[in-house]
Amino acid sequence: MIYADYNGSAPICEDVKEYFIKRLQDGPFANPNAIHRLGTKVLTAMENSRAICAKSLGAKYTQVIFNSGATEGITQVFHSVLDSAKEEGKNFVITSGIEHSAVINCAKFYENKGYTHKVVPTLPNGVIDLKQLTNWMEEFKGRIALVAIMAANNETGVIQPFEEIAKVCTDDSVPFLCDTTQFIGKCAFSFKESNIDYAVTSGHKFGALTGTGILLAKHPAKLHPLVIGGGQEKGIRGGTQNYLGYETLAVALNSFEKNGEKYLDLKEKKLKFEAEIKKRFPQVVILGEEAPRVCSTTYIAFPGIHGQAVQIELESADIFVTTSSACSDNEPVTSKVLRAMGVSDEVGRGVVRISLGHCSPLESYDEILEALTNAYEKLGKIKSY
Numbered sequence: 001m002i003y004a005d006y007n008g009s010a011p012i013c014e015d016v017k018e019y020f021i022k023r024l025q026d027g028p029f030a031n032p033n034a035i036h037r038l039g040t041k042v043l044t045a046m047e048n049s050r051a052i053c054a055k056s057l058g059a060k061y062t063q064v065i066f067n068s069g070a071t072e073g074i075t076q077v078f079h080s081v082l083d084s085a086k087e088e089g090k091n092f093v094i095t096s097g098i099e100h101s102a103v104i105n106c107a108k109f110y111e112n113k114g115y116t117h118k119v120v121p122t123l124p125n126g127v128i129d130l131k132q133l134t135n136w137m138e139e140f141k142g143r144i145a146l147v148a149i150m151a152a153n154n155e156t157g158v159i160q161p162f163e164e165i166a167k168v169c170t171d172d173s174v175p176f177l178c179d180t181t182q183f184i185g186k187c188a189f190s191f192k193e194s195n196i197d198y199a200v201t202s203g204h205k206f207g208a209l210t211g212t213g214i215l216l217a218k219h220p221a222k223l224h225p226l227v228i229g230g231g232q233e234k235g236i237r238g239g240t241q242n243y244l245g246y247e248t249l250a251v252a253l254n255s256f257e258k259n260g261e262k263y264l265d266l267k268e269k270k271l272k273f274e275a276e277i278k279k280r281f282p283q284v285v286i287l288g289e290e291a292p293r294v295c296s297t298t299y300i301a302f303p304g305i306h307g308q309a310v311q312i313e314l315e316s317a318d319i320f321v322t323t324s325s326a327c328s329d330n331e332p333v334t335s336k337v338l339r340a341m342g343v344s345d346e347v348g349r350g351v352v353r354i355s356l357g358h359c360s361p362l363e364s365y366d367e368i369l370e371a372l373t374n375a376y377e378k379l380g381k382i383k384s385y
């Protein structure tokens with residue numbers, strides 16, 4: 001079996017599995033906010049995990065807020081920043097057209113509350129148009145409440161110029177929320193060096209337990225709690241902490257650091273796989289190929305063959321990939337990310353996303369190559385559209 005949907009959710013990584021099984025056997029279990037000895041032990045372990053996460057992500061210990069994942073972090077930043085910005089004359093929100101719906105729907109929510117939502121165009125290579133963003137920063141100077149642009153795209157894996165965006169935003173004192181969900185755990189990241197104001201992540205994208213995440217905030221005091229609760233996480237996120245889950249975040253980030261080199265091997269193997277499949281099928285398109293991408297994502301289309309048909313063929317060979325398409329009446333729709341890149345429906349309907357992770361064996365690409373070749377040969381004879 002080859003699991004190739006890491007961008008959707010990564011399997012729990014081996015180091016985390018080992019740690020967690022022992023942790024469940026050994027305990028202790030208690031409320032980290034309790035004053036008795038067991039509570040203190042649990043708190044110490046959780047705070048130790050926070051320190052490990054901070055170090056791994058190049059952030060200060062106090063900048064790490066544990067939560068349930070990226071969606072929560074994104075929502076909290078939007079609510080915190082936009083709650084009162086309009087009253088201060090800042091009524092523009094800028095995102096890109098390739099953001100995850102967790103960002104897009106927050107922007108729409110505030111559009112309905114009277115904010116103007118500007119969407120930065122995307123170039124055909126999958127990178128946002130930095131020049132247009134810079135122009136808007138100048139044009140709407142003093143009126144921009146928030147810029148929210150991702151670090152790496154979940155479909156194409158294309159890396160965005162987030163450090164340049166952070167610089168432009170910092171120069172203009174505009175808060176910058178960077179959705180780093182698909183970047184952290186795949187690429188080395190330093191919150192401090194990136195100069196981002198807010199970064200988010202979900203543990204299940206890099207081998208930790210699902211339902212855990214981190215919000216990194218340059219100035220945590222500027223955040224309002226989404227869940228008020230009893231003052232946990234220094235009043236920024238109420239509710240008894242999921243300390244067991246947060247411990248796994250530290251273990252998974254450590255595991256990624258330890259296996260960094262393996263990731264580079266994966267990239268090399270991926271590029272060979274992509275070159276070989278294109279040699280076998282010259283009509284194949286690899287989306288975002290021209291741009292820098294995370295090591296382990298291939299977004300590939302055979303124009304005229306439904307991505308879903310390919311996915312089913314691969315699944316019958318026990319290889320699990322996804323398509324991007326929302327499907328109705330057998331009419332797959334080109335994803336909004338691909339539409340933002342100007343990709344035609346002929347290509348857009350054909351995509352499958354193959355995404356691996358640092359725990360994946362390199363030979364996975366050999367098996368995927370053969371299964372994909374079989375699928376394209378079979379389906380090419382009966383083109384679906």
Ligand code: PLP
Binds near residue numbers: 072150154204
């Ligand atoms: N942002 C990006 C880029 C993602 O890929 C995802 C998940 O797919 C999210 C945000 C939301 O993550 P979660 O559902 O874990 O909160």
